[in-house]
Amino acid sequence: MTEPFLSARNVHVYFQLPGGGRLHAVRGIDLDLFRGETVAIVGESGAGKSAFAKAILHLHQLPFTPNRTKIEGSVSLNAPFSADLVRAGDDVIRDARARAVGMIFQDALSALNPVHRIGNQIEEALRQVEPGIDRESAMNQVYNIVRAIGLPDPERAIRAFPHQLSGGQCQRVMIAIAAVRFPVALIADEPTTALDVTVQAQILMLLKSIQDVRGMGMLFISHDLGVVAEIADRVAVMYAGEIVEIGTSAKVFSAPEHAYTRALLASRPGMGSRRRPTDPAAIGSTKKTGGKAKSAPVLTTDKVSFGYRSRLFGRGSHRFVLQDVSLDIEPGEVHGLVGESGSGKSTFGRLALGFLKPDSGSIKTCGTTPYAVRGVHRRDLRRNVQVVYQDSATALNPRMSLGHSAAEGLVINGMALEDAREEVHRLFDRVRLPTALMNRYPHEVSGGQRQRVCIARAIATKPKLLIADEPVTALDVSVQAQILDLFGELQAELGLAMLLISHDLGVVRELSCKVSVMHNGRIVETGSTADVFDHPRTAYSQKLISSIPGQNSPLDKVAVRTTMAGKG
Structure with a gap:
């Protein structure tokens, strides 16, 4: 060799x-x-x-x-x-x-x-190779490089x-x-x-x-x-x-x-699924209607559209991010929302939380219009709907101990400080964190441990709906597996519904019972997890699922084989 x-x-x-x-x-x-x-x-x-x-x-x-x-x-x-x-x-x-x-x-x-503009930064690297190159030749090469790496509109990209x-x-x-x-x-x-x-x-x-x-x-x-x-x-x-x-x-x-x-x-999620979400039909609040039990959705949207407005030099523009989105989530249901970056997934989550107001259509979160609630009703909504973000480091207050962070929601909702402290002990046990960490600060623990604190804080108020926006993307596979196991256990024990927003299709396949595919602000396909992943109907869903790395490789075969061995 x-x-x-x-x-x-x-x-x-x-x-x-x-x-x-x-x-x-x-x-x-x-x-x-x-x-x-x-x-x-x-x-x-x-x-x-x-x-x-x-x-x-x-x-x-x-x-x-x-x-x-x-x-x-x-x-x-x-x-x-x-x-x-x-x-x-x-x-x-x-x-x-x-x-x-x-x-x-x-x-x-x-x-x-x-x-510095993109073109100038590429030119700087180019001049390390060719120190004597003139400006015109350098910019011609920069243009060719930008075009070769597949950026749309190279002239605009160079100036950006x-x-x-x-x-x-x-x-x-x-x-x-x-x-x-x-x-x-x-x-x-x-x-x-x-x-x-x-x-x-x-x-x-x-x-x-x-x-x-x-x-x-x-x-x-x-x-x-x-x-x-x-x-x-x-x-x-x-x-x-x-x-x-x-x-x-x-x-x-x-x-x-x-x-x-x-x-x-x-530990790799997705292809050899180990976690099966609890059937939402067996969970959740029901209303008696004509002798039959009927579930009340924890989240329902009907033809919701939303766009960002901008004003530049006196001219106004409006760019739609979501268009005619209709989606229901039943009690106990883990609903995955997938799509490319910029498709509108996180914007939809912010609408469900009431952080944004839709331009048209209706949205109900736990029976209320989230952007319109005020006073005590807003506090009730915040108690019933919790969120777990991707970046646990910025989601936690760096000046607040982990125990105080987990207890914050309980105290806001009127629980005595001593009772909240005892409840946090139970929450740390539930998310499998040693109680000794309660007195530590976010920078003193690992990313996986910080994410567990975020989950403990989110479930402290016993919410009906948990919105998880890329909750495990930044974690390695072994910690990822532990967090997904924890989500699955909590969903089964507490019967809470989840909106799982992620571009990691393996994670969504493993944890969700239902999936919606979003493209350019529209939901192009909704169905059971098995149907969407195994038999995608739309061309975009087929493209998205075919892009999952590692398919048809020895990796998937060993993942399935290891899982089967573990069950035996």
Whole structure:
């Protein structure tokens, strides 16, 4: 076999802790990256995936992060020049970042400069390759690059600022900036996590096409096993800072050897469904009508439309986000709402909460018009309808302990502080959090633990409807599985209805009993989860479901096999 572009041997990474001592984050990693090869690193949060990748280019050091680190071992760069990156000086590292190894981060919007136009940022990267290029030639190349990465209206995109592009478009720009310098390798750290499945598929296709044309190696870090199955040649599984298993994608996914790998594969949601929501027909409030029990929907909308108004230079414009949306959710029903970014899913959730007023149509949440309620009726609505957001870090008050955050709704609704404290003990037990965490603050716990606190706070008031907007997207598969199990148990125990908004179709398939597909502000299909996923009727639903990464791969076969073994 030819010599690898990049070769890591016995790499250790230590973080200095503020109070003294150090954390051993990466423990003796050996890894090679060859021309044209994609090596994926998978594992749960805290396994050391990003710590290892950032150590290659010294991205743990100032000014990138305030944490000082110590790196031991060797990372040999064999092309386009020879160097040991662990012991290299600043000039060599800058040269490696500019000419040898490109880096793509998860949050493209925060990685791009918010005050510079897209064209200028691509031009800056281009000038590192061709310092003497004249302005006209540089802008011609920038135009060709923007057109090649598939941005609509390249002339407008070049003049745009990052906030004026979508997440998927910003990620394309990041890929262009990383690849324009003709590196021998790309490090892609969770490059598609926040994107919906169709944009995700486009980004993966773009990465592979650039890799094929340039012959680059790619180190791909992800907690999405479906994406890894789609793109990786080899897979390295990390746990507690070590690689516990490495092999070809087919081998690792079809015949995992390590117990941790098997547990990780069994945690993947969607294709081998483990959680079955309780039948809503057996749950919920009923009204006696003519001797028959009739359910009262907790959410009902009839031909709801909504648009955002803007005024620029005296001219008003109105852009519709939702059009003629009709949807009912019965007591105890978990209703999934899926679609691409910008389809109107989150806007619909805000309408159901009463944060927005529809332009036309009617909406009833728990029997009331949510945007019109006032006084005590509004407090009743807030008690009956709760929400869990994607970003638990911003959903919790950083100056408030976790226990106080969970008790906040109880105190607002009149419960005595001592009684609320006792109830929070029960809530922490219910969401499987140690009560010792009640006195900690959000930054002192993991993302999965913060999300459990958000769930505890949401169910504290015993709501009738829970609106979950991308509640597990940012979590790794093992924590994701725990949160989904928790949602399933709470739905069965409490009989609460859920509106599950997500672009992760595996999560929706696993937790929902009914699904609505939204496209360009309209619901194009509604039906049972099995019908929509197995027999989609509309062309858009078929396109959306066919974009799920990892289908028909060894990953799905082992997921189903592991699940069946667990049941036996």
